[in-house]
Amino acid sequence: MNVRxxxxxxxxxxxxxxxxxxxxxxxxxxxxxxGVDGDNLIFHSKEKIKEIKKxxxxxxxxxxxxGTPLGKIGITDDFDAHFEQFKRAIEIAHMMNTPKLRMFSFxxxxxxxxxxxxxxxxxxxxRFVDYAAANDAILLHENEKGIYGEKAAACKKLMxxxxxxxxxxxxxxxxxxxxxxxxxxxxxxxxxxISYIHVKDALMKDGSVVPAGMGDGNIAAxxxxxxxxxxxxxxSLEPHLSHFAGFAALEAADHKTAIQESKTLTGFxxxxxxxxxxxxxxxxxxxx
Numbered sequence: 001m002n003v004r005x006x007x008x009x010x011x012x013x014x015x016x017x018x019x020x021x022x023x024x025x026x027x028x029x030x031x032x033x034x035g036v037d038g039d040n041l042i043f044h045s046k047e048k049i050k051e052i053k054k055x056x057x058x059x060x061x062x063x064x065x066x067g068t069p070l071g072k073i074g075i076t077d078d079f080d081a082h083f084e085q086f087k088r089a090i091e092i093a094h095m096m097n098t099p100k101l102r103m104f105s106f107x108x109x110x111x112x113x114x115x116x117x118x119x120x121x122x123x124x125x126x127r128f129v130d131y132a133a134a135n136d137a138i139l140l141h142e143n144e145k146g147i148y149g150e151k152a153a154a155c156k157k158l159m160x161x162x163x164x165x166x167x168x169x170x171x172x173x174x175x176x177x178x179x180x181x182x183x184x185x186x187x188x189x190x191x192x193x194i195s196y197i198h199v200k201d202a203l204m205k206d207g208s209v210v211p212a213g214m215g216d217g218n219i220a221a222x223x224x225x226x227x228x229x230x231x232x233x234x235x236s237l238e239p240h241l242s243h244f245a246g247f248a249a250l251e252a253a254d255h256k257t258a259i260q261e262s263k264t265l266t267g268f269x270x271x272x273x274x275x276x277x278x279x280x281x282x283x284x285x286x287x288x
Contacts, residue, residue, distance in 0.1 A: 006064035007237030010035035012267040034067030042089040063098045064234045071104035105149040121148045132166040142170040152186035159193040168195035173217030174202035209240040211277035224285040239274035
């Protein structure tokens with residue numbers, strides 16, 4: 001079985017101890033660490049990072065990746081200071097025993113022509129990749145609304161230029177849906193480059209996020225094809241489900257907290273709902 005599940009545990013709670021206790025209840029042994037104890041991991045002091053690492057080790061939890069905000073600044077914003085953050089983030093990744101860092105390809109002005117900004121975007125990504133290659137890091141580029149790599153064609157251009165041991169693709173279903181993309185077409189373009197999956201779904205009609213399998217992300221079909229092709233990467237839960245009115249459509253699971261229709265979810269309820277939805281898909285496609 002090649003299924004490896006991780007997730008953004010800061011959507012459960014900012015407190016590290018709550019994050020760890022919660023994912024252990026679900027039988028998950030990995031975190032894609034983003035926010036923890038009040039800040040993104042890469043902005044904590046080295047002393048605090050050592051404390052976090054020790055607590056994770058004591059609980060047999062490892063990081064699948066650092067969920068950094070690198071590359072999530074405007075393309076005209078100061079890059080020198082951001083690059084210093086990038087270098088420190090790679091140092092922290094090594095401290096945390098993971099070479100993988102989630103990152104982005106810079107916000108562009110609304111309504112602009114992508115071609116007008118390709119040169120500065122590619123120059124910056126090139127600097128990132130060169131530094132990652134020299135320091136044994138793996139950059140995972142996420143398709144994200146508003147950045148250069150918002151749509152599949154731009155993501156493929158990045159991959160055609162930089163893909164290799166140090167630069168790979170994250171595939172986020174909901175983000176593609178919210179960008180108006182057909183996820184099956186996006187998947188066909190990016191399949192050879194995908195090294196990591198963010199599991200969340202969305203509706204094309206309004207962009208709202210829903211549990212995996214209940215939106216227009218074609219998650220079951222894409223995961224089935226990926227696993228048939230030998231995918232061994234992580235599936236990272238990113239629930240974004242603080243409000244959801246369709247709970248009745250989901251089958252109950254033994255570990256699931258009872259949720260009332262149209263109720264505002266707690267962080268753990270939302271994460272559990274996301275987990276249950278993914279498990280249902282994996283069972284459906286024969287991976288569990």
